[in-house]
Amino acid sequence: MNRHIVMVGMMGAGKTAIGSELARRLHMPFTDSDAEIEAAAAMSISEIFARDGEAFFRDRETQVLSRILxxxxxxxxxxGGAWMQAGNRELIRAHGLSVWLNCDLETLWHRVSQRSTRPLLKTADPKGTLARLIRQRYPVYALADVTFDARADDSIQVAAARLIKLLRRVVPELQETK
Incomplete structure (x- = not known):
């Protein structure tokens, strides 16, 4: 494959877990843009949000994404917010195939409520905030090249295998190994 496969979607949808398994099966490198941002800043995303604000973070996110692409x-x-920026969508379209991991509220809530590292959910009503973000973001996520339903009951391996089958319809030259 001569393009990137770029996983987009809400926090907790499985972008990192499924993406890393997808990369392994396709013999492609895997990069987590959030991890790259944290490494470049030498601090966590929560710390960046707290110290510099979301706008600063989004600027760094675009810079890192551009470098990776x-x-x-x-x-x-x-x-989760990267695809929401029009400039990032243009960058991704120019260099890759975007894949939206579509996931329902209850599955997302179950996954993200286990961790306190989500700066956008540090509110009085985090589940309500998550529901609001879903309403705002899903119409924009739907602009991705491919929509993949990330099921709560799939293992990472099953989800990656299903995603490869779906991607082969779009990119027939994909080669998987077990």
Whole structure:
């Protein structure tokens, strides 16, 4: 494959977990853009949000995403808000195939409520905030090249295998190994 496969969607949808398994099966490098941002800043995303604010974070996110997309093709996991920026969507379209991991509220809530590292959910009503983000973001996520229903009952391996089958309809030259 001569393009990146870029995972987009809400926090907790499985972008990193499924993306890393997808990369392994396709013999492609895997990059988590949030991890790259944290490494470049030498601090966590929560710390960046607290110290510099969301706008600053989004600027760094675009810079890091641009650098990754300029590299050799691989599977990229993006942060939940990355696809919401029109400039990021243009960058991704120019260099890759976007895949929206569509996931329902209850599954997302079950996954993200286990961790306190989500800066956008540090509110009085985190589940309500998550529901509001879903209403705002899903119409924009739907602009992705491919929509993949991330099922709560799938293992990472089953989800990656289902995603490869779906991607082969769009990119027939994909080669998987077990």
């Amino acid at each position: 300029d590299g050799p093709p691989g599977v990229i996991s993006t942060g």
